[in-house]
Amino acid sequence: MCETLDDAALVALVEERTRAEAVAGAERLAAIAELTRRRLDAAEEESSRWVCDPWAAASAEVSAAMGIGPRAASKEMCIGLALRDRLPKVGALYAEGKLSSRVVSTITWRTRLVVGSDVLARIDADIAAAATHWGGLSGEGLEQAVDIVVDRHDPAAVIKSRVAARQRDISIGCPDDPSALGSIWGRLLASDAAVLKRRLDQMVAGVCEDDPRTAGQRRADAMGALGAGAETLACQCGKPDCPKAVRDARADGVVVHIVANAAALEQAKGEPPAAGEPIDATEEETSKPAPEKSPVALMIGGGIVPTSLLAELLRMGAKVTTVAPPQEAEPRYRPSTALDRFVRVRDQMCRFPGCTRAAVYADVDHTVAHPDGPTHPSNLKCLCREHHLLKTFWSGRGGWSDLQLPDGTVVWTAPTGRQYRTKPGSAWLLPGWDTSTAELPTVATTPTSPQRTLKTPKRRRTRDAERNARIKAERARNQANIAPRNVPP
Secondary structure, eight states, X not given: OOTTSOHHHHHHHHHHHHHHHHHHHHHHHHHHHHHHHHHHHHSOGGGGGBSSOHHHHHHHHHHHHHTOOHHHHHHHHHXXXXXIIIOHHHXXXXXXXXXXXXXXXXXXXXXXXXXXXXXHHHHHHHHHHHGGGOTTSOHHHHHXXXXXXXXXXXXXXXXXXXXXXXXXXEEEOOTTOOTTOOOEEEEOOHHHHHHHHHHHHHHHTTSOTTOOSOHHHHHHHHHHHHHTTOSSOOOOXXXXXXXXXXXXGGGTSOOOEEEEOHHHHHHHHTOOOOTTOOOOTTOOEEEEOSOOSSOOEEETTSOBOOHHHHHXXXXXXXXXXXXXXXXXXXXSSSOOHHHHHHHHHHHOBOOSTTOOOBGGGSEEEESSOTTTSOBSGGGEEEEOHHHHHHHHHSBSTTSBEEEXXXXXXXXXXXXXXXXXXXXXXXXXXXXXXXXXXXXXXXXXXXXXXXXXXXXXXXXXXXXXXXXXXXXXXXXXXHHHHHHHHHSOO
16 A cells, blocks of 8 residues: 655655544544533433433434443543533644643643633633644653642643542453463552462462472462452362362352353363462353354353363363353243353343443343333343443433344444444354344334333432542542642752
């Protein structure tokens, strides 16, 4: 495509397309801001107290249009509204392609505590005058550049680092984790960290000297066992007379479904034990769809599971259950265990466009509401709680609607009439597995009652009130530190 261009032309093309990308991004955010404002202005006041409120409903339209999750869509809405209503001069530079999306995102985030239209206008003007020179700054440098301008006009609006105790957190998993491993990092209170270290040391010391794992692998396995409620770490020396050879509590603790085809199971059965390798024995149930040629095993809500790890799980007694598509409808509202399992294994994740929340944490929804629609796999799908509420309380005339096909495909129609198709996660994770079930006859549905909104979960206070309270509290904390700073030496 670019092979005939010389070096200077290549660089010029990069610059040109970078500007064009910024212009397109600004136009997209302007459209998102306008759509959001229309949805919020048209909503009834009562709906602002719903858990799935007008903001969430607008977020669903944005996420479906962009193919992103609800949190990412909400971020786009916040940036778009900030450029439109709070920082129009910055927005104009972005629309001209003079600022990158990274710079714009940082500016809108670091000015979120500013209140007062006059102060905001001055900050907008000063940032716009300088921001075209900020593109080469690092992330931290960019934040500092914005903070300097904010501090000049509204010191209480500068975003401060919270005190150390407020920064405690634990994060599990990272997109670039290798298969079979999940990273964990975070901060605890010093006292809690000391207690955890002593507990892990005790568990690690409880295995015999012939355990093949390294000290680090034992600590990692002890953490997993602790999470499953274990008090001891099972020894892996393999000796039948080992006094430390207790049953690994992770095999009984938490059920984590691993979906594997027959080829993966057969290959795993032939794997030799991997001495010294970390294992995860929290698995109690391994679901086996129809056979495929290549071995595939994956964790619902997780990543690919190597055959070696699957072999360890099987040796430790993981239960293997064959999952076959049920063909008959069930007589009650709640699906049986087998039907529930099939739907979750088939779908893998929430079936709303752009949503990737794991099926194990989702609700099983009747596409055609029960009792008009049967409890049948062709009428059941996984929806996370947010999108389940969206379908329940933002459907009907002028709202969302959905149609489910026998292979599990769901066709969503947005309030604008735009349509989006989502296929079950198994269609691309396990492409050889035929999940088709019976085609159901079209049934007459009972009109939705206007009274149904009385049952929607409510917020303690509206989203706007919650946001304003957070801003007020954070400004108050900042203000308390401004007075000492201004005291002369």
